[in-house]
Amino acid sequence: MIGVFDSGLGGLTVLRKLAERFPDISFCYLGDHANVPYGNRPSDAIVELTRRGVEALFERGARLVLLGCNTATAVAARRLQQNWLPGSGWAGHNVVGIVAPTVEAATQTPWAVTTPQYPQKFNSDLIAVFGTTRTITSGVYREEIRKRCPRVEVIQQICAHLAGAIEDEASREELDGLVREGVGAVMEQTLGALPHRAILGCTHFPLVEDLFRAHLPSSTRILSQPEIVADSLEDYLARHPHYLGGFHPQPRNLTMLTTGDAVETSARAGIFWPEAPPFERVVFGTRFL
Numbered sequence: 001m002i003g004v005f006d007s008g009l010g011g012l013t014v015l016r017k018l019a020e021r022f023p024d025i026s027f028c029y030l031g032d033h034a035n036v037p038y039g040n041r042p043s044d045a046i047v048e049l050t051r052r053g054v055e056a057l058f059e060r061g062a063r064l065v066l067l068g069c070n071t072a073t074a075v076a077a078r079r080l081q082q083n084w085l086p087g088s089g090w091a092g093h094n095v096v097g098i099v100a101p102t103v104e105a106a107t108q109t110p111w112a113v114t115t116p117q118y119p120q121k122f123n124s125d126l127i128a129v130f131g132t133t134r135t136i137t138s139g140v141y142r143e144e145i146r147k148r149c150p151r152v153e154v155i156q157q158i159c160a161h162l163a164g165a166i167e168d169e170a171s172r173e174e175l176d177g178l179v180r181e182g183v184g185a186v187m188e189q190t191l192g193a194l195p196h197r198a199i200l201g202c203t204h205f206p207l208v209e210d211l212f213r214a215h216l217p218s219s220t221r222i223l224s225q226p227e228i229v230a231d232s233l234e235d236y237l238a239r240h241p242h243y244l245g246g247f248h249p250q251p252r253n254l255t256m257l258t259t260g261d262a263v264e265t266s267a268r269a270g271i272f273w274p275e276a277p278p279f280e281r282v283v284f285g286t287r288f289l
């Protein structure tokens with residue numbers, strides 16, 4: 001069984017794609033709806049919340065947890081992998097994020113290759129990255145893309161309120177205004193040059209991909225992070241099959257957990273993923289502020 005963690009609904013955009021791609025694999029999803037959104041929180045809080053979520057999924061039997069969240073990945077993944085996991089008592093378990101596969105897709109360069117290689121070293125595309133405050137201020141996308149493609153220009157844009165507005169079921173008009181504002185700010189930075197590609201670097205944003213599509217220039221290709229993550233997980237599991245464990249129930253289980261209200265979360269998940277199983281509430285501590 002594989003765990004998928006997000007601050008709220010966003011990771012479902014990833015889980016939905018994984019559930020389609022791997023019909024025999026069981027998944028356990030945990031959305032930390034009691035604490036969403038993460039994107040404007042201090043880094044240490046994001047690390048601690050993410051650690052608790054990962055541990056709750058390990059306790060449920062996941063050996064591998066995928067952070068279906070750019071914010072948690074950008075801020076917490078490396079710290080958990082390097083500082084927490086080795087001494088945590090969870091030997092044989094792992095936590096992986098979603099920034100690396102996205103950078104690989106954006107640069108057409110394997111993550112392990114950290115220096116510019118031909119022909120990508122001559123790539124001078126313009127890439128727009130939209131994300132939460134923490135993801136963008138971490139600079140991870142710009143830094144990791146430019147390590148591999150130093151001539152690529154990366155325009156980063158904070159969409160501070162978009163994930164929260166999606167969680168709060170804001171009106172289409174309000175969401176449209178927030179997306180228009182974010183895209184407009186990117187176009188101001190590019191001084192009229194059209195981005196070749198756009199990374200929706202928050203897993204909540206595919207829920208309003210149509211609005212990004214409507215406001216971005218028609219020539220800008222939007223990279224689909226859920227698709228990219230599914231490709232990357234396929235490759236990862238082929239190399240590390242032990243994370244799947246030995247027992248595969250048929251039919252597979254899709255377990256949905258939330259730290260928020262189960263009925264409300266199930267109803268909202270069903271709006272964009274009608275086949276999503278109902279959520280159960282999980283409690284692993286009091287609200288973290």
Ligand code: DGL
Pocket residue numbers: 006007008010011036037038039040068069070071072132135163164201202203204
């Ligand atoms: N969906 C998450 C991300 O990919 C986090 C959004 C939030 O909680 O602010 O960044």
